[in-house]
Amino acid sequence: MAKGIITLEDIFEARKRLVGVIRRTPLEPSEIFSQMTGAQIFFKMENLQKTGSFKLRGAYNKIASLDQETQKSVVAASAGNHAQGVALAASEAGIAATIVMPEGAPITKIERTKIYGAKVVLAGQGYDDAFCRAQEIQQQTGAVYVHAFDDPFVIAGQGTIGLELLEDLPDLDAVIVPIGGGGLISGVACAIKEQRPEVQIIGVEALDAPCMKEACRLGKVHELASAQTIADGIAVRRPGDITFEMVQTYVDQIVTVDDEEIAGAILMLLENSKLVAEGAGAVGIAALLHKKCDLQGKKVAVVISGGNIDVNVISIIIERGLVKAGRYVRLRTIVSDKPGSLQRLLSALANSGANIISIVHDRIKPNIPLKQAEVEIALETRNSQHIAEIVETLQGMGYVIDILK
Structure with missing residues (x-):
């Protein structure tokens, strides 16, 4: 095999330097994501590394x-x-x-x-x-x-993840790795391919920041006009010169995922595996969930590269994810401003099985006729069909319902 600029020996030397400094992060099987994807999924949890990333x-x-x-x-x-x-x-x-x-x-x-x-x-x-x-x-x-990715010592350090993967799962078939500038995948791919060349190495980039994929397509390092993605850790316009050469040598495939797919993966990891992953850390599972690579029946390690995500971003992702799944909805309607009117509406919602999260009753808005009130209600629901049933029931009772986006 053609050698990259970084050697396997460099990576072993890096591991010696890192003894007592880093955590050897766990490689954990995921039964639920294995069922979802049809592959045997293992998470390399660098989100649990010191500082929250690899x-x-x-x-x-x-x-x-x-x-x-x-x-x-x-x-x-x-x-x-x-x-x-x-x-x-x-x-x-x-x-x-x-x-x-x-x-x-x-x-x-x-x-x-x-x-x-x-x-x-x-x-x-x-x-x-x-x-x-x-x-x-x-x-x-x-x-x-100290370059974030285009430095031999940095790449060798990241490559220690590859050593751990092969030691913890010797019969590994494939590894899925996020790509920003390419330092992580270069090191991991070198460590694995130099020992097990048959293992498939798949990189994942954000659809709106595909600097390495574009460089490989052109056959030379190329700078994107922009790199806008919720996965800020891989929002890079230009890959490294060293990393580009190593990716060409060692990486089998590069796929992309969009921001909606990344956000969905963050939510799925949080809800199903209780794992907090930032955008860059979730791109691998996003690629699997959306069938960007065919790994049916294979033993697949997915590198969860980091967990440093802003809690405000998590809040938005959770709310949007629940809306998309039909598990959260905000409704607006008009009721008579007289005793019992609001109770009638709330009783109908209670009978429908929806859980009321919040309610705003406003009878002084300028555009609301006298003797009427506007009601906005946030509901926890089961799914989209449940929402449709609730709306149909309320319309049958004479309410005009607006679903708020």
Whole structure:
């Protein structure tokens, strides 16, 4: 097999450096997702790694390789996970760290990076803007730049996940790995293919940020005009030069999933496996659920790369997911403004089996006729058919019903 720039020996060396630093995250079988997909699914839970993602592996391996007598500071750009990995690794090594993050980075990721001891600079609207600002800082200060993905030591560190996968599941058939700039999949693919070349390596990108897939299509590194996705950890416009070469050498297939599919996977993991995954961490299961790759009957490891998701985003995803599944609905109607009118409506809803979450009764809106009141009700329902039955019942009672989006 043609060798990539990173060797298997590099990855084994990285593992030695990481002893006592990282957690060996579990590889857990998922019966319910196996039933859903027709494959034997195992989750590599890097969302349980220190700092909440796999990024500590590569960041620590890079920083541990530096001559700490002469290298006193590092700088990096990150959407959030690499930031925390670099901050913790630098703190452990007694090195100052400056991290440039996008202005829209999740507040939790910004605050945790600060807690780990790094100076945070906010710049631009995405990773690529932050990367440009970090390079300026590096040139001004002479600090060592710790690239989020296009660095041999970083890639080797991420590759330790591949070593663990083969040790924990020797008869593995396929691995599904998120792709942003390509550091994670490059390391994992090298570690596995150099030992078990028959194992299938499948990468997953966000549909609106397919930088590696596009580069492979063109046969050269290419920068996208934009990379907008809820999976901020893989919202990268340009893949790495090293990672592009390694993906061409080791990766069998790249597929894409859209934001609705990613959001649905986040919700499914939360509800069915009690796993908190960020957008990037959920793309692998999204690809399986939406049949983007044919792995029926295969033993498949899915890398859940991180769990650092903003709770506000989780709240939105949960609400939208429940609406889509017909398990949550908001209705609006008009009732007479007299005793017993609201009770009649609520009794009808109770008899229908719906659970009332909230209700707003407003009789002073300017556009509501006198002696009438507008009622908005949020309901917990069983499914879309249940909603249709409720609406039909209320319409039969004379109510005009609007379903609010």
